[in-house]
Amino acid sequence: MSSMKETIKQVAIDLFFQKGYFATSISEIARGCDIRKASIYYHYSGKEVLLLDIMQTTMQDLLSNLQAGLAQAGSVEASMRAAVRTHVVFHLRRQKETFIASSELRGLSPENFKLIVTQRDDYERIFQSLIGQGIDGGIFAGGDIKILSYAILTLCTAGASWFRPEGRFSVEQIAEIYENFVINGLKAAQWSCVGSAARASY
Amino acid sequence: MSSMKETIKQVAIDLFFQKGYFATSISEIARGCDIRKASIYYHYSGKEVLLLDIMQTTMQDLLSNLQAGLAQAGSVEASMRAAVRTHVVFHLRRQKETFIASSELRGLSPENFKLIVTQRDDYERIFQSLIGQGIDGGIFAGGDIKILSYAILTLCTAGASWFRPEGRFSVEQIAEIYENFVINGLKAAQWSCVGSAARASY
DNA sequence: CTGGATCTACCGACCGGACGGTAGGTTGCG
DNA sequence: CGCAACCTACCGTCCGGTCGGTAGATCCAG
Numbered sequence: 205m206s207s208m209k210e211t212i213k214q215v216a217i218d219l220f221f222q223k224g225y226f227a228t229s230i231s232e233i234a235r236g237c238d239i240r241k242a243s244i245y246y247h248y249s250g251k252e253v254l255l256l257d258i259m260q261t262t263m264q265d266l267l268s269n270l271q272a273g274l275a276q277a278g279s280v281e282a283s284m285r286a287a288v289r290t291h292v293v294f295h296l297r298r299q300k301e302t303f304i305a306s307s308e309l310r311g312l313s314p315e316n317f318k319l320i321v322t323q324r325d326d327y328e329r330i331f332q333s334l335i336g337q338g339i340d341g342g343i344f345a346g347g348d349i350k351i352l353s354y355a356i357l358t359l360c361t362a363g364a365s366w367f368r369p370e371g372r373f374s375v376e377q378i379a380e381i382y383e384n385f386v387i388n389g390l391k392a393a394q395w396s397c398v399g400s401a402a403r404a405s406y
Numbered sequence: 407m408s409s410m411k412e413t414i415k416q417v418a419i420d421l422f423f424q425k426g427y428f429a430t431s432i433s434e435i436a437r438g439c440d441i442r443k444a445s446i447y448y449h450y451s452g453k454e455v456l457l458l459d460i461m462q463t464t465m466q467d468l469l470s471n472l473q474a475g476l477a478q479a480g481s482v483e484a485s486m487r488a489a490v491r492t493h494v495v496f497h498l499r500r501q502k503e504t505f506i507a508s509s510e511l512r513g514l515s516p517e518n519f520k521l522i523v524t525q526r527d528d529y530e531r532i533f534q535s536l537i538g539q540g541i542d543g544g545i546f547a548g549g550d551i552k553i554l555s556y557a558i559l560t561l562c563t564a565g566a567s568w569f570r571p572e573g574r575f576s577v578e579q580i581a582e583i584y585e586n587f588v589i590n591g592l593k594a595a596q597w598s599c600v601g602s603a604a605r606a607s608y
Numbered sequence: 609c610t611g612g613a614t615c616t617a618c619c620g621a622c623c624g625g626a627c628g629g630t631a632g633g634t635t636g637c638g
Numbered sequence: 639c640g641c642a643a644c645c646t647a648c649c650g651t652c653c654g655g656t657c658g659g660t661a662g663a664t665c666c667a668g
Contacts, residue, residue, distance in 0.1 A: 208617075224512050226428035230654060242656080243618050251654065307509065310426050351575065351583060358564030359557065366556045373553065381553060385591045392590035410643080432628065444630080445644050453628065 209247040211237050216254050221300035225255055225311040255308060256316050262301040263323040269294045270330060280337045281387065287334060288360060288386045292379040295364040303364050328353055335390070344390040356386050411449040413439050418456050423502035427457055427513040457510060458518050464503040465525040471496045472532060482539045483589065489536060490562060490588045494581040497566040505566050530555055537592070546592040558588050 215236035219228040230251055234241045248254045273290030277283040295302045309317060332353045338344035360382055367378065417438035421430040432453055436443040450456045475492030479485040497504045511519060534555045540546035562584055569580065 224426075224428060226426060227512065229652080231652090239617090240619055241654090242620080245655070246617060310429065347583070348575070351580065354568045355561065355565075355584070355587065358567060359561040362560035362564050363557075365560060373550070378553065381549070382557070384594065385557065388594035389587045389591055392586065431626075433626085441643090442645060443628090444646080447629070448643060 208237065208239070212244060212247055213254070213258060217258055217300050217304065220255070220258070220304045220308060225304070225308040252311065252313060252316065255304075255311050256319070258301060259305045259308075259312075259320050260323075262298065262305045263320060263327070265298070266291075266294055266302070266305075267323065267327055270327065274330075280334060280341055281343055284334050284338060284390070285383050285387060287331060288356065288383045289379045291357070292360045292363055292382045293375055295361055296367050296369075296375045296378060299364045299367060299369075302361065306361055306364075328357060331357060338390060345392055352390070356389075359386070410439065410441070414446060414449055415456070415460060419460055419502050419506065422457070422460070422506045422510060427506070427510040454513065454515060454518065457506075457513050458521070460503060461507045461510075461514075461522050462525075464500065464507040465522060465529070467500070468493075468496055468504070468507075469525065469529055472529065476532075482536060482543055483545055486536050486540060486592065487585050487589060489533060490558065490585045491581045493559070494562045494565055494584045495577055497563055498569050498571075498577040498580060501566045501569055501571075504563065508563055508566075530559060533559060540592060547594055554592070558591075561588070 212233060216228070216233050219232055219236065230244055231241045233254075234244050237244075244254075248257070270287060270290055273286045274283055277286040305320070309320065312320065332349050335344065335349050335352050335356075339346055339349070363378060363382065367375075373381075414435060418430070418435050421434055421438065432446050433443045435456075436446050439446075446456075450459070471492055472489060475488045476485055479488040507522070511522060514522065534551050537546065537551050537554050537558075541548055541551070565580060565584065571577075575583075
């Protein structure tokens with residue numbers, strides 16, 4: 205890939221993160237690259253293709269990052285810990301891209317939307333499988349696997365929405381906090397919600 | 407408030423939630439209300455004012471909802487449980503508005519942005535105070551109060567991003583799941599991250 | 609080693625259309 | 639009548655995208 209194409213991508217990431225996809229114009233991106241608007245179209249055939257490129261790279265890297273993190277883990281608990289840790293670290297280290305990938309899906313056409321969502325679903329399924337294994341093995345308390353996976357993933361993903369690299373805590377420290385939080389949540393006993401909600405008086 | 411003004415607001419909520427603030431045009435909102443575009447400006451002086459109105463109502467209701475929920479609670483733990491429960495229930499019941507309020511802040515001018523963020527900060531401070539009381543009283547394990555509050559609030563807020571009213575679980579059931587998850591997380595012992603992260607080998 | 613052909617990376621000028629917003633007229637109800 | 643609530647018609651601006659063109663590097667046949 206030419207260096208200008210990468211520059212465009214990086215500038216777009218910065219601007220999409222800062223102002224949002226729809227609020228960012230091609231002219232602005234071009235200005236950030238010190239070229240004219242028309243030249244963008246030499247490298248990218250349109251605005252949405254640029255967004256798609258950012259998202260696809262992010263999702264691919266996210267998945268291979270998780271696979272690499274899981275490769276070394278032995279037990280189910282270790283796998284779950286590794287999964288949460290790599291997820292959080294990736295989301296904080298590549299904060300802008302992951303934020304875009306999770307908040308600008310509406311900028312995609314139905315076909316491209318499906319492309320990204322499919323990758324996201326594959327990723328989620330790995331977590332769901334781990335949760336299921338943990339419950340079956342008696343390591344984790346029971347509960348609805350999908351609800352659990354949504355809670356865990358949105359919790360960790362949302363870290364990228366408030367994290368400031370110059371803040372008091374390092375990426376690794378936050379990852380450790382989240383790792384313990386999730387594991388404790390999974391191990392706790394009160395996860396079953398069958399019947400109890402019906403008894404409660406809201 | 408005239409009924410048409412409320413109609414406009416409701417249609418705007420639906421569209422902002424569905425397509426996003428910048429991707430929604432005034433004409434579309436007007437079409438949804440069966441009036442012409444110019445008539446919108448009789449009720450709202452501009453697009454941003456409409457967004458601001460939605461956000462302010464949401465934030466005010468969110469706060470009074472929390473205060474009402476806390477009024478009956480006795481102990482710190484009961485307060486924390488009530489806070490999480492009311493927060494989740496509000497976010498699921500008024501999913502569209504809370505989603506807008508937390509994802510479209512970039513659509514506001516600096517002054518209006520500050521207005522909403524101030525209300526959000528006040529709200530967060532209630533949670534931080536409860537966490538602090540719990541830690542001081544030995545009910546919760548230690549940890550950084552702000553990080554904890556961010557984690558808890560983003561976790562519960564994100565529920566509104568995947569919740570489907572027609573899904574398998576009711577609002578109350580999900581609220582109960584989240585309530586227990588948060589309390590268990592706060593009570594668990596491994597929250598301190600001083601030193602341990604430095605020892606870990608990531 | 610030279611000179612035409614081709615390719616890369618960019619440019620200025622332009623287009624149709626949609627946007628937020630405005631001016632001023634009309635309607636109909638109390 | 640008077641005013642609230644709505645309308646039609648229009649404005650300037652900016653958007654994503656296209657077009658024809660070009661400087662300069664590269665290539666390759668004679």
